[in-house]
Amino acid sequence: DAKTTQPPSMDCAEGRAANLPCNHSTISGNEYVYWYRQIHSQGPQYIIHGLKNNETNEMASLIITEDRKSSTLILPHATLRDTAVYYCIAQEGQYGNKLVFGAGTILRVKS
Amino acid sequence: ETGVTQSPTHLIKTRGQQVTLRCSSQSGHNTVSWYQQALGQGPQFIFQYYREEENGRGNFPPRFSGLQFPNYSSELNVNALELDDSALYLCASTFGGGVNTGELFFGEGSRLTVL
Numbered sequence: 512d513a514k515t516t517q518p519p520s521m522d523c524a525e526g527r528a529a530n531l532p533c534n535h536s537t538i539s540g541n542e543y544v545y546w547y548r549q550i551h552s553q554g555p556q557y558i559i560h561g562l563k564n565n566e567t568n569e570m571a572s573l574i575i576t577e578d579r580k581s582s583t584l585i586l587p588h589a590t591l592r593d594t595a596v597y598y599c600i601a602q603e604g605q606y607g608n609k610l611v612f613g614a615g616t617i618l619r620v621k622s
Numbered sequence: 623e624t625g626v627t628q629s630p631t632h633l634i635k636t637r638g639q640q641v642t643l644r645c646s647s648q649s650g651h652n653t654v655s656w657y658q659q660a661l662g663q664g665p666q667f668i669f670q671y672y673r674e675e676e677n678g679r680g681n682f683p684p685r686f687s688g689l690q691f692p693n694y695s696s697e698l699n700v701n702a703l704e705l706d707d708s709a710l711y712l713c714a715s716t717f718g719g720g721v722n723t724g725e726l727f728f729g730e731g732s733r734l735t736v737l
């Protein structure tokens with residue numbers, strides 16, 4: 512089972528920041544938080560990941576609370592092309608590449 | 623595009639048949655994993671191959687099997703197909719095998735329909 516919980520859907524206005532929350536209250540100390548997204552009819556796309564510190568790349572920022580029980584993915588200026596299912600994942604297993612996907616959050620960016 | 627290619631993109635089989643799906647990993651990647659995504663659900667991990675050996679498996683029966691070749695490409699084989707095997711099958715590649723490598727590169731998937 513997925514170790515994360517996310518809202519089923521969110522709306523965001525084009526050009527505004529999209530803030531997608533994720534709860535992972537049972538995450539263990541050596542588990543990373545990953546974010547992927549899946550645009551309709553495509554394979555999932557990696558966005559960002561982190562352990563303790565906040566992370567930023569060209570796509571998004573990841574804010575992880577100090578107790579690591581939750582995190583927020585921030586898309587600073589959402590566009591219509593950011594409409595997708597966003598998955599928050601806590602890494603599991605001995606090998607870092609087994610990702611347990613939940614149902615994710617459907618983000619709809621509207622003009 | 624990620625450089626991970628899968629074939630075929632779509633196929634239809636009947637219950638009880640066998641199917642082979644193929645995946646070419648991104649250049650330089652030596653690790654391939656397979657996921658099953660049923661309609662409306664998130665992907666589920668099937669197994670991973672590193673250096674031509676399976677080194678991680680999800681909750682799938684033995685009729686799901688795989689291979690990895692010396693060029694790191696991979697096959698997913700499913701025997702005795704059942705209706706519930708209808709899904710999008712995703713291949714993902716990365717480098718490193720047994721360590722946290724962070725980013726997986728997914729292909730576009732093979733959509734299997736079992737009638």
